[in-house]
Amino acid sequence: MLVRLAEIEVDPENLERYLTLLREEIEASVANEPGVLALQAMALRDRPGCIRLLEVYADAGAYAAHLLSPHFLAYKAGAEGLVRSLRLTEVDPVLLRAQDGFGSAGGDRDEPG
């Protein structure tokens, strides 16, 4: 398993455009790539332009394939110029647990608070 925590800072005036791109990328990746185990994006409440993205891949091969996927390449191209900074932190899973159905496309989305 390969797990990363990305810290992404987006210019406020570009935030809605960036979030649309990010959501499209997440939906397409989890729907089409079984090796993308989870992509979980959130925004800091007191600094909404600060995005945190937890990325979980089955292994390094799944991650390498993801980087070449058309939806990731489209995201990268679109996000260029919108993202002020990107920091990737390698993490080791301690324990990842969730209820059945967590993160499914039919579940909750965009529900702040």
Place this chain on the structure above:
Amino acid sequence: MLVRLAEIEVDPENLERYLTLLREEIEASVANEPGVLALQAMALRDRPGCIRLLEVYADAGAYAAHLLSPHFLAYKAGAEGLVRSLRLTEVDPVLLRAQDGFGSAGGDRDEPG
């Protein structure tokens, strides 16, 4: 949905003991509390005493009930003295997606790299 990102710093000499407590707490919470949607703990690779915990609750009531659960209270009592600092950051979900079966008790655990 209520989502938080906790940053926990643990003294290195207490790390194994703390991780045991944390794993027990996560397993019990997700197994026994349907309103605890996900608890995902990871350690920074270059600073293993720095833990990040993504917490997802169904709503504020589920979180309040969690704080009174016997397994959470046992964790809190045990972790006291082991944790050097704790910072809780409120976040709003942008999009949380995962494959079916992600985070299930029969899945992967403790697999760095």
